[in-house]
Amino acid sequence: METATLEPTITKKGFKSEEYFINMGPQHPATHGVLRLLLTIDGEVIKKVEPDLGYIHRSIEKMCESNSYQQIVHLTDRLDYLSSHINNEAVCLCVENALELEVPERVKVIRTILGELTRIASHTLWWGVLGMDVGALTSYFYGFRDREMINDIFEETCGARLTMNYNIPGGLMEDIHPNFVKRVKEFIPHFRSKLPEYDRLLTGNIIFQKRTKGVGVLTKEDAINFGASGPVARASGHSCDVRKYHPYSALDKVNFTEILDTAGDSFARYRVRIAEMWESLDIIEQLIDNIPDGDHKVATNAVIKLPKGDFYQKVETARGEFGVYIISTGTKNPYRVKFRSPGLSNLSLLNHIAVGGKIGDLVATMATIDIVVPDIDR
């Protein structure tokens, strides 16, 4: 890695060239939230990127220590708000494992379907925003159009569009809405017909390809060293899908392939996410006709007390591996809660892959790393 020097140098034409600092963010549309990047640049070439966090810190981990186990769930909506359902599921699974509680098959299947819908919703939003970041505004509207159908499904069944809080320890807050199956079945063919449109609009576009191919290259070694997970790591050839290696809920019953790419550049990350949407559609299709009958929850005590010990559960959110670590001393509140968020590790490699590129490349790299700032800054 080149180190930044602040010595002015004289170029061959006799102009003085000097490195300087520039702030990107905290209020910058390309940082996707309140994240400040301190850039050291020489002309337009990036010498160093330092992310500066803390603008949206809410001390959620500390808040968890004074909340009951049912109440913790709704706080995880506010981490990675685009994968809120999967975050909720992680906490619930962790508490259920600790209590050695077996939830009904119906709950498992519904949780998996909703989780994959969340993944598609998150990826469609990412696709739209990526297009906007590299200068194609149309994709933004198309992405939001398809996400709207999923949001309607969520709103009808869970009661909210973003912060669902539909999982509770022991099952689901309510049974699925009678229209749920019908709506999901309408969505699958609709989205299958729209995904090729995404390819025609953006994937093949020459400007988009030139801006993402070979930009922000991450090698497999670095992906492992920096603890990257999710599509970012898989685009570098690092196989790490939690759904494959540690299947939870109904994921052990479905067939799907883990999408891997080897190029490791922004375009590879793009391809992995597009392919993941196809896979998620397959998973939903396998499950939607076979939702078993039964209860939507098992009764738990009104005051949940976990046994003494520490418990860990990881899940695959749209951005990578999300882990919940609970230390319990046997009381009704956790002693300590730690969330392992995918965004923080994925952001940590930004400096490594952005150095040497231009500012425009940094925007494309940031967009394909797909960070959500509240997830990084808990």
Next chain:
Amino acid sequence: MGYFSNIYHGIGTLLTGMRVTGKYFLNARKGAITQQYPDNRDTLKMFERFRGEVVMPHDENNEHSCTGCQKCELACPNGSIEIIWDRVIDPETGKKKKAIDQHIYHFGMCTQCGLCVDACPSDAIKWAQNFENSVYDRTQLTRILNKPGSKVRAGVEE
């Protein structure tokens, strides 16, 4: 690729994308999902489970089914619900019974998590679907859910 074939290829990919947008441009009415929001207020219907704000339904006799058990207050993660209760003498049995004086709901603090409605054993509170909640002063967001002079419906037990 040669210089010119590169250019032709590039223009080709752009035209492919333009075909997609062109299709939607020519069929703008069909498949439009935009809602004309403030104009469609009369016909806009939210989903029945949509969590807008917590309300306490009252029947025509000005009776609700809240017993004052405080389960919602306990379930709330951020103290948005405050129950002020008292023991009153039941005219039938002559025994003292818990009853609410005020069910205070701090809407400005509520995160719409739904735990209180889920916790209520007598379905005394439920979700309303309104979402136009802007006010000029935040004190207007503190609401007393039980209506003045209301009492608990006969037969609802804690």
